[in-house]
Amino acid sequence: MHSNPNKKLYGDFNEHSLGVNTFHLAKKLIDKVIPVSEEDSLVAMLRFQEVEHSTVDTVGAMGLAAILAGQLPELRGKRVVVVVSSANMEPDLMRQCVDRALVLDDRVSKFSVQLGEWPGDMAKLLDVLSREDVRLLDVCHRRHSDKSDVFKAKVECVVETRDKTQSAQLRKTLNERYPSICWLDR
Structure with a gap:
């Protein structure tokens, strides 16, 4: 000890x-x-x-x-x-x-991503997370968080994965789909 x-x-x-x-x-x-x-x-x-x-x-x-x-x-x-x-x-x-x-086991990931303010953009993100079979622990949707781009929304998510392999796969999938993604410290 x-x-x-x-x-x-x-x-x-x-x-x-x-x-x-x-x-x-x-x-x-x-x-x-x-x-x-x-x-x-x-x-x-x-x-x-x-x-x-x-x-x-x-x-x-x-x-x-x-x-x-x-x-x-x-x-x-x-x-x-x-x-x-x-x-x-x-x-x-x-x-x-x-x-x-x-x-500590690298099974909880937190990220933020910029989404458009169009109907269905949030649903598409949630669909990707669903297909990756992760557990959504928290989601925060902020509209008008940045004055430079009023037609975007910032979404922060906290997700849980089964293991490190699934965490790596999730990162790969989201990085390919969302170039604006930012992985946050835990």
């Missing part, structure tokens, strides 16, 4: 001591200690939900996080058991963690 953990995500995990006797017994069984970033823990939580259909908090996800982050290369290609032991997390915080993990 990193040196300054988020108390909201890790609770009292960092403050509790195992005790001197437990530490001396356990240290004989420990081969190495690995730092795990908050970002890696969040992505591991997401993988537990998607692959194992399990709800695991950030503390429980740390073992998988170390593996997914490539911090244990000696395990590559081997069958591995990860011990998952964690406390409960509030549902709202769990949802926030998953939302953040989707961004």
Whole structure:
């Protein structure tokens, strides 16, 4: 775990001591200690939900996080058991963690594009997004946002994709169709 953990995500995990006797017994069984970033823990939580259909908090996800982050290369290609032991997390915080993990995993994209003010222009954009099979999280349509071109509207969208491959395909499709597209930082 990193040196300054988020108390909201890790609770009292960092403050509790195992005790001197437990530490001396356990240290004989420990081969190495690995730092795990908050970002890696969040992505591991997401993988537990998607692959194992399990709800695991950030503390429980740390073992998988170390593996997914490539911090244990000696395990590559081997069958591995990860011990998952964690406390409960509030549902709202769990949802926030998953939302953040989707961004960290490059599965949430935000872009803006200039559209004409003609009937059907917005519907065409939404149709492209529908055909790409992405989940539309947010859309903002601003008319008259730029005095230099009063017959255009600026549309900002936030979308979620299944994986990085679909994200790349979406970018390719939209870049080809909309030369004015601007990909925004998350």
